[in-house]
Amino acid sequence: MGGSVERLGVELPSDWRAFVERYGHVQYHGDLAVVTPALGSGCRATMDWCELTEWIERLVAARTGDHRSDPDSALAAPPGLRPPAGASRIAELEGWLRQPIEPGYREFLEFSDGMDNFRSGMPLLGWRDWPxxxxxSRALRFLDTITGIDVHVDEGLSEDAVLAPVLVNGDGTVGIFMVWDEESPxxxxxxxxxxxxAFFSTLSEVFDVASGVRSWSDFSTE
Structure with missing residues (x-):
C-alpha cells in the first residue's frame, strides 16, 4: 500500500524528497519501508522518466520479494535507493570512469546515486562510492584480474576498450563493468x-535481467 514520506521516520534531503513526493510512493512490508516510483497512468514525469521508474520499480519489487522470503539472509537484504547525484558529481564520476557515462546510467544517478543491494547483496556503484x-577496491582488483588475462578480449572487446566497475560481489568474482569500445559501441x-x-547496451537491460524480467541467455556471449 502507498504512504507519505513522513512515515519513513528519516529526514530526506530536499531534492530527493521533492522527487519522491512528486513521482513516487512508499510501500510498507512490516517494518520495512520502500520508496518506489509511481508507474503507468500515475506517472506524471516525462516519458524518459516514466520508463526509468518502470525498470527501477521492477528491480525494487524483485529485491523486496527476496527479502520478504528470506529476511535473515545477507544476500536478500532489502533494496536501498539513495539521494540523487547532482550534475557536478556526475561529471566528476565521468572523469573517474574515463569514458562517457551511458545515458541510462546518467538518468539513474540523477534519481539515485547508486543502489544498495542491487542483486544478491551487491551494491550498484554511484559517485559516493568513488574514488x-x-x-x-574489490571491484578494481577484479577488473585487474579479468583484463590481466584478456577475458574481455576473448569475449569480443578490443584491446583498447575502457572498462570501469559499476558492481561487484562480496568475494570479487562477479562484476558488471561499463564499457567504452569504439569498435563495439x-x-x-x-x-x-x-x-x-554477457553484454548489454543499456542499464535498463541490466536491470531487467537482475529483476528476472528478461533472461540471461538473451545477452550471454555463449
Whole structure:
C-alpha cells in the first residue's frame, strides 16, 4: 500500500524528497519501508522518466520479494535507493570512469546515486562510492584480474576498450563493468564472472535481467 514520506521516520534531503513526493510512493512490508516510483497512468514525469521508474520499480519489487522470503539472509537484504547525484558529481564520476557515462546510467544517478543491494547483496556503484572504498577496491582488483588475462578480449572487446566497475560481489568474482569500445559501441556493459559473460547496451537491460524480467541467455556471449 502507498504512504507519505513522513512515515519513513528519516529526514530526506530536499531534492530527493521533492522527487519522491512528486513521482513516487512508499510501500510498507512490516517494518520495512520502500520508496518506489509511481508507474503507468500515475506517472506524471516525462516519458524518459516514466520508463526509468518502470525498470527501477521492477528491480525494487524483485529485491523486496527476496527479502520478504528470506529476511535473515545477507544476500536478500532489502533494496536501498539513495539521494540523487547532482550534475557536478556526475561529471566528476565521468572523469573517474574515463569514458562517457551511458545515458541510462546518467538518468539513474540523477534519481539515485547508486543502489544498495542491487542483486544478491551487491551494491550498484554511484559517485559516493568513488574514488576509494572497500567495495571499489574489490571491484578494481577484479577488473585487474579479468583484463590481466584478456577475458574481455576473448569475449569480443578490443584491446583498447575502457572498462570501469559499476558492481561487484562480496568475494570479487562477479562484476558488471561499463564499457567504452569504439569498435563495439553497442556493448556498454560487461557482466562477467564464474565462467559466464554477457553484454548489454543499456542499464535498463541490466536491470531487467537482475529483476528476472528478461533472461540471461538473451545477452550471454555463449
Amino acid at each position: 576509494s572504498g572497500d567495495t571499489l 553497442e556493448k556498454r556493459y560487461f557482466w562477467v564472472g564464474n565462467g559466464d559473460a
